[in-house]
Amino acid sequence: MTPEVIGIDLGGTAIKLGRFTVDGTCLKSLTVATPQPATPEAVIAVMVDAIAQLDPENQAVAIGVGTPGPADAAGRIAKVSINLPGWHDVPLADALEAKIGKPAIVANDANCAGLGEAWLGTGRHFQNFILLTLGTGVGGAIILDGKLFIGHYGAAGELGLISFNPNGPICNSGNQGSLEQYVSVIAIRRRTGKEPAELGALAKAGDAKALTFWQEYGRDLGTGLTSLMYVLTPEAIVIGGGVSASAEFFLPAAKAEIEKRVLPTSRVGLQILPAELGNSAGMLGAAKLAWQKVRGGSGRWGDGEMGKITNDQ
Structure with a gap:
């Protein structure tokens, strides 16, 4: 058996x-x-x-x-x-x-999710990568030298809770203006009054407002990822979660923001890719x-x- x-x-x-x-x-x-x-x-x-x-x-x-x-x-x-x-x-x-x-x-x-992607998904091609899950909240995982990094007490890798804007919305974590407050599903609803899937469909249909929103979203995401790039210099950033269904509309802007903000020495060969396992x-x-x-x-x-x-x- x-x-x-x-x-x-x-x-x-x-x-x-x-x-x-x-x-x-x-x-x-x-x-x-x-x-x-x-x-x-x-x-x-x-x-x-x-x-x-x-x-x-x-x-x-x-x-x-x-x-x-x-x-x-x-x-x-x-x-x-x-x-x-x-x-x-x-x-x-x-x-x-x-x-x-x-x-x-x-x-x-x-x-x-990071372990899953490292085993059988996008991350299987890399020994050093970070996963960001863009959903109701924003989660993260850090894989270093092929191993999941969780820190001394097990709580490392809360990538969505890093500070993004010191004057931004209050986060359930107690932080103010965390990255989660700008790129989560809840943040998208607050900013637009729409669901990510609806905005994705509008963008596919060529709606100018939706396309502009995803550009702005990508810039915010790229700015948040900048901090992680300088600390971890991963080979790849893998983007998962429900919002990643619209990655084609925001990843180019995120990549451009990282290229603008991050020294070339901290992003050698960097790939930003959608997760495979859904x-x-x-x-x-x-x-x-x-x-x-x-x-x-x-x-x-x-x-x-x-x-x-x-x-x-």
Whole structure:
């Protein structure tokens, strides 16, 4: 019997689950609504029920979960989520292990998306890249020397929360004028009164106002990425999330802004590319973590094989 793991992407409105083989093939997937209010107890109950539906024969050997906020460095605790009420130091891995009886590991959802893209998506071509997910919020992941970088306590890589405008809108994180407040879906709605998909369709139809908006959006994104370029000098920036569907309309402006603002020595050979895995990246990355856990990772992010991205599984 082929071994399988379950990868879970927990979002504010939906929970996506998939059953994956060791080479990343998704055998079956399921999406369920996130309970409202999304208290830890309610979410765990829905997850347990969904896992039973996804894996009725109880074949999975481990579970990986991506959550919308930082996890601890050991991958056990969902530390905080600014978009889920009551989520502070939730022992999510322990709770799932107690109810399911399988090893579990927890990570930030954008980090999971980064792992997914590094494994089987756009990032597989690079050892050093950053992923930016442009969705309801803005998440990020940093891959350095083929390993996910999460910092000393597990919370590094919150790229959407960097300061962009000191006098800008207040962010749920407590920051003011974070990059998220300018390039997220919520920011786009606030600026235009429209959804990103609507603006993308208008731009495709040649609407001048929509095209101008995406130009301005691209300049803002490029300006925000400038800070990350100077700190990390990645080989590539991978752009994911729902807004990336309109990348053709804003990436040229973002690239031009980076070229204008960043010294050539800090952007040698830089590529800015759309992510390949779409909405499945988070599930896939969570599954990758689950495989690493059962294959003898150290249990701490970034140590040895635990944080290493390999394509031989």
